[in-house]
Amino acid sequence: MTSTSLGADRVFVVPADLGGPSGGSAYNAAMIAALRADDVAVVERRVPGAWPRPTEDDLDALAxxxxSAREVVVDGIVACAAPDRIADAAAAGVRVVILVHLPLPAEFGLSEAEADTLARGERAALEAADLVLCTSAWARDDLRARYDIAAEVVRPGVDAADPATGSAPPRLLILGAVTPRKNALLALSALAPLRARDWEVVVAGPARDAHPYVAEVEAAVEALGADRARVVGPVTGRRRERVWREADLLLLPSLVEPYGMVVTEALARGIPALVASGTGAVEALAAGTDAGGSLPGLALPADEPDAWTDALARWLDDADLRAAWRAAASDARSRLRGWPHAATQLRDLLRW
Structure with a gap:
């Protein structure tokens, strides 16, 4: 890459469109806003493309x-799909920092060949970077195991929120993209044997039209009955706040989850959660809990619906358990770090 006149000192490069709301996009937007609120001059550059599978035009836009700047933070889904552009920028004297949300080969449903191709590119990009950041210890440990690359962890912040009021009967919330990786179907399957109990479930999040998995989720919701199960699509702004306000328990059975910002969103409202064991969501569930303290929920295997059924049955049947989890979640609210704290950590690492 040839040297060009620099238009800004610091640039944050993010994907222009990932097909709907995502935790990574929410993290980027909140972090940029927190940096600017702290008087850090940072320019956001949104690059088009079907990342991590860019076209040549997409790669040129990234270049x-x-x-355009002396220091650039690049979202990992972009940077790790463009190792040559990252290497060229570094060689031209740009300080390149890569922010990894989910290591590319860790995405669910890839063929072995796809995962290998993504891994080769990701390794090369990360090795060319001046600094590698991750949004969770789970992602950091994955990168270390795959590539023996060291990374610093900058966990997400969370916005303060009023406590949820909940619903009667208890309302379960599945909030996230309707994809195989998020695994909503497991949670719905776990609820099927519990029809004799009083509960409701809401599935909220973006879905790709005509995707077979979306049809499976919709069929599972229909089988549970319109009186107790609904799919409401993407929720933002006031709709999202209403969904949170009426929730009593979050369900996040992801097969792969680098952190799960939705979990700390729940805790910020005093809502406990069931999450998938072995994922970064366990890290999020413990975010506001002292060492040795009671977790505001439970971690369960993402491939064992019977375990989820048993846990949900206990929660529905045992008022003391519901109260204990709710108390633990409420206690965690005061210990969750906000976005200004997260931005301060990022500034320190970037020396901004």
Whole structure:
């Protein structure tokens, strides 16, 4: 890459569109806003493309963004799919920092060949970077195991929120993209044997039209009955706040989850959660809990619906358990770090 005139000192490069709301996009937006609120001059550059599978035009747009500043933080889904552009920018004297949300080969449903291709590119990009950041210890440990690359962890913040009021009967919330990785079907399957109990479930999040998995989820919701199960699509703004306000328990059975910001969103409202064991969501569930303290929920295997059924049955049947989890979640609210704290940590690591 040839040297060009620099238009800004610091640039944050993010994907322009990932097909709907995502935790990574929410993290980027909140972090940029927190940096600016702290008087850090940072320019956001949104690069088009079907990342992590860019076209040549997408790669050229990235090269322009990389050449526009002396220091650039690049979202990992972009940077790790463009190792040559990252190497060129570094060689031209740009300080390149890569922010990894989910290591590319860790995405669920990839073929072995796809995962290998993504891994080769990701390794090369990370090795060319001046600094590698991750949004969770889970992601950091994955990168270390795959590539023997060290990374610093900058966990998400969370916005303060009023406690949820809940619903009667108890309302369960599945909030996230309707994809195989998020695994909503397991939670719905776990609820099927519990029809004799009083509960409701809401599935909220973006879905790709005509995707077979979306049809399976919709069929599972229909089988549970319109009186107790609904799919409401993407929720933002006031709709999202209403969904949170009426929830009593979050269900996040992801097969792969680097952190799960939705979990700390729940805790910020005093809502406990069931999450998948072995994922970064366990880290999020413990975010506001002292060492040795009671977790505001439970971690369960993402491939064992019977375990989820048993846990849900206990929660529905045992008022003391519901109260204990709710108390633990309420206690965690005061210990969750906000976005200003997260932005301060990022500034320190970037020396901004």
């Amino acid at each position: 322009d963004a990389l050449a």
